[in-house]
Amino acid sequence: MAYKIIAFDADDTLWVNEPYFREAENKFAKLLRYYETENKIHQELYKVITGNIPLYGYGIKSCILSMIQCATELSNNQLPSEIVQQILDIGKEMLTKPIELLPDIENVLKTLSQKYQLIVLTKGDLLDQEKKLDNSGLLKYFHHVEVMSEKNEAGYLRILKHLNIEPKEFLMIGNSLKSDVLPVLQIGANAIHVPFDSEWKFEKVSKKAMDNHDYKTLTSIRKIVDFL
Amino acid sequence: MAYKIIAFDADDTLWVNEPYFREAENKFAKLLRYYETENKIHQELYKVITGNIPLYGYGIKSCILSMIQCATELSNNQLPSEIVQQILDIGKEMLTKPIELLPDIENVLKTLSQKYQLIVLTKGDLLDQEKKLDNSGLLKYFHHVEVMSEKNEAGYLRILKHLNIEPKEFLMIGNSLKSDVLPVLQIGANAIHVPFDSEWKFEKVSKKAMDNHDYKTLTSIRKIVDFL
Numbered sequence: 001m002a003y004k005i006i007a008f009d010a011d012d013t014l015w016v017n018e019p020y021f022r023e024a025e026n027k028f029a030k031l032l033r034y035y036e037t038e039n040k041i042h043q044e045l046y047k048v049i050t051g052n053i054p055l056y057g058y059g060i061k062s063c064i065l066s067m068i069q070c071a072t073e074l075s076n077n078q079l080p081s082e083i084v085q086q087i088l089d090i091g092k093e094m095l096t097k098p099i100e101l102l103p104d105i106e107n108v109l110k111t112l113s114q115k116y117q118l119i120v121l122t123k124g125d126l127l128d129q130e131k132k133l134d135n136s137g138l139l140k141y142f143h144h145v146e147v148m149s150e151k152n153e154a155g156y157l158r159i160l161k162h163l164n165i166e167p168k169e170f171l172m173i174g175n176s177l178k179s180d181v182l183p184v185l186q187i188g189a190n191a192i193h194v195p196f197d198s199e200w201k202f203e204k205v206s207k208k209a210m211d212n213h214d215y216k217t218l219t220s221i222r223k224i225v226d227f228l
Numbered sequence: 229m230a231y232k233i234i235a236f237d238a239d240d241t242l243w244v245n246e247p248y249f250r251e252a253e254n255k256f257a258k259l260l261r262y263y264e265t266e267n268k269i270h271q272e273l274y275k276v277i278t279g280n281i282p283l284y285g286y287g288i289k290s291c292i293l294s295m296i297q298c299a300t301e302l303s304n305n306q307l308p309s310e311i312v313q314q315i316l317d318i319g320k321e322m323l324t325k326p327i328e329l330l331p332d333i334e335n336v337l338k339t340l341s342q343k344y345q346l347i348v349l350t351k352g353d354l355l356d357q358e359k360k361l362d363n364s365g366l367l368k369y370f371h372h373v374e375v376m377s378e379k380n381e382a383g384y385l386r387i388l389k390h391l392n393i394e395p396k397e398f399l400m401i402g403n404s405l406k407s408d409v410l411p412v413l414q415i416g417a418n419a420i421h422v423p424f425d426s427e428w429k430f431e432k433v434s435k436k437a438m439d440n441h442d443y444k445t446l447t448s449i450r451k452i453v454d455f456l
Contacts, residue, residue, distance in 0.1 A: 055320060055323050055324070056289060056323075056355070057353070057354070057355035057356075061284060061289045061290060061293060062289060064293060065289060065292060065293065065316065065319070068296060068312060068316065069313075069316055072309050072312050072313050072316075075309060077309040077310055077313060078309055079309040079312065081300050081303060081305040081306055081307040082305055084296060084300055084307065084312055085297075085300050085305060088293065088296065088297055088300075091293070092283060095283050095284075096283070125285070125354075126285065126353075126354045126375055126377050127284070127285035127377040127378075128285075130377050144390065147354055147375075149354050149355040149358050150355075162372065
């Protein structure tokens with residue numbers, strides 16, 4: 001197939017991300033264990049975070065604002081100021097984490113960039129994603145970087161229009177069936193799924209939703225070079 | 229002059245924005261008046277917000293996180309939970325404000341879009357800016373929208389490269405000398421300054437910084453059509 005542009009997701013496709021959110025949520029649950037069971041805290045936090053997505057969007061700042069809201073609610077508005085401070089610290093720690101590239105990713109990008117035009121399509125905080133790309137050392141392999149507020153069909157169609165290419169000429173590679181695979185297939189473009197160990201509950205899709213869709217799952221990003 | 233692309237800043241160039249931040253800061257100062265004078269609260273908040281820009285960037289979510297930090301500090305970590313909740317509410321109110329277009333802007337865009345390719349170059353929260361554009365009804369006049377994490381020379385150079393045009397062919401229109409005019413002139417492109425009533429202290433530049441730079445100041449966006 002003659003792909004003109006190959007797009008990579010960033011978080012958990014180029015580098016480790018989701019485990020840091022899990023770690024942050026566990027710290028949050030420990031901070032609030034005086035008020036509730038850790039299980040209940042995780043459930044409530046998930047509700048607040050996903051409920052706020054239309055307003056806050058994705059990323060670390062949104063997550064921290066939702067953590068503060070969830071904490072005031074769980075404490076029945078009796079939250080000690082020190083805990084607020086500690087939640088802010090969780091956010092600042094996340095925002096300054098060093099980048100941990102996934103295995104083989106640099107070699108794969110080096111090889112593919114000789115033959116294809118590569119771009120990054122990610123969602124989350126604009127500044128945070130740009131910083132991660134700068135720090136990753138991977139920027140030189142990419143022609144273009146786009147941070148999307150939501151990875152849905154409308155978002156991908158806008159990108160294709162902007163890139164001036166047909167869906168058939170576009171291949172998306174990422175770890176999320178919901179964000180990187182399904183909407184891409186639904187607009188008639190191509191996708192490869194490279195699952196990551198840890199996946200956010202919100203990104204899960206049912207097996208049924210993937211019925212009647214052709215896409216390739218590769219267990220390792222390394223296999224992309226041979227596949228193409 | 230044969231401009232190929234005319235770029236518009238968004239906040240306080242297309243629609244009202246800065247007064248909403250001033251309003252939010254005044255509410256914040258009132259919430260904390262038990263701890264400090266309003267003047268001191270404004271000063272401390274400014275310090276925290278600008279100190280956090282490298283980590284949080286611009287926009288409402290960043291502002292609210294900084295407000296919460298500032299409040300815990302001003303209260304000597306004795307901040308009542310209700311105030312945390314009220315600060316979160318200030319943020320949610322800002323994020324759901326209706327769009328108030330500046331006078332004449334729609335007519336100006338309609339006229340210019342018949343002759344030029346128009347784009348939007350803004351900074352702030354990606355999701356928030358996209359929503360404002362969607363709600364503004366102005367999206368149809370723009371070929372392309374780019375949310376920048378920082379409006380500096382490197383950022384503008386990246387945009388020009390991406391648009392594949394020369395600096396001379398690019399005209400930027402905006403209300404901020406610091407973000408919309410100075411860095412644009414410094415890369416050899418063109419800029420028109422349309423001041424807005426209210427300007428964030430952080431965006432101010434000295435008169436001296438503008439020495440030896442050619443740019444036009446127009447007192448109203450309406451005058452752009454005649455000028456071009």
